[in-house]
Amino acid sequence: MEQIASRILLVRGQKVMLDSDLAQLYGVSTKRFNEQVRRNSKRFPHDFMFQLTVQELTNLRSQIATSSLPGHRQDWGGRRYLPNAFTEHGALMAATILNSPRAVEVSIFVVRAFVRLREMVAANKELAKRLDELERRVSHHDKEITSIVRTIRELATPPEPRPKRRIGFVSGD
DSSP states (O other): OHHHHTTOEEETTEEEEEHHHHHHHHTSOHHHHHHHHHHTGGGOOTTTEEEOOHHHHHHHHHHHTSSSOTTOOSSTTSOSSOOEEEOHHHHHHHHHHHOOHHHHHHHHHHHHHHHHHHHHHHHHHHHHHHHHHHHHHHHHHHHHHHHHHHHHHHHHSOOOOOOOOOSSOOOOO
8 A cells, every 4th residue: 555655646636546556457458558548538537547747747747856757758769748646536437338357356445545644744734723722822822821921020129229319418509
């Protein structure tokens, strides 16, 4: 499952897997995988699958810190088309069009990986919410503590001494 989770990328604000990664997981070639997707194109609306732009592919390469992505090489002999990105639902739909025992087995792990990531994001949101609440409480107490410290300082500092009257005769100059 860790291997699958590491292949989930963030593109256009969505968690996706590339066609080459899904093909490898499902045990078929990327070419065969994309053939099946094209043959069953009605099962893959835009919210299930989309094709990456050149800019998105370049950004992914820089994020992954490699000169090329799996199954995509710039030199001769590599891919001729931009990769497809599959959302969680698209990755599951891909398992149904492949219809092999391995595809069914791997689809379960893919679902678990996406669910795990969703839970992690939810946990981070909860943590951020709690930190905001704590910060709000502390900032309120800071004002109260500052006020208390100021009052204590005022009470602790002795009053200005009054000028003492001199005893005896004082000339008025």
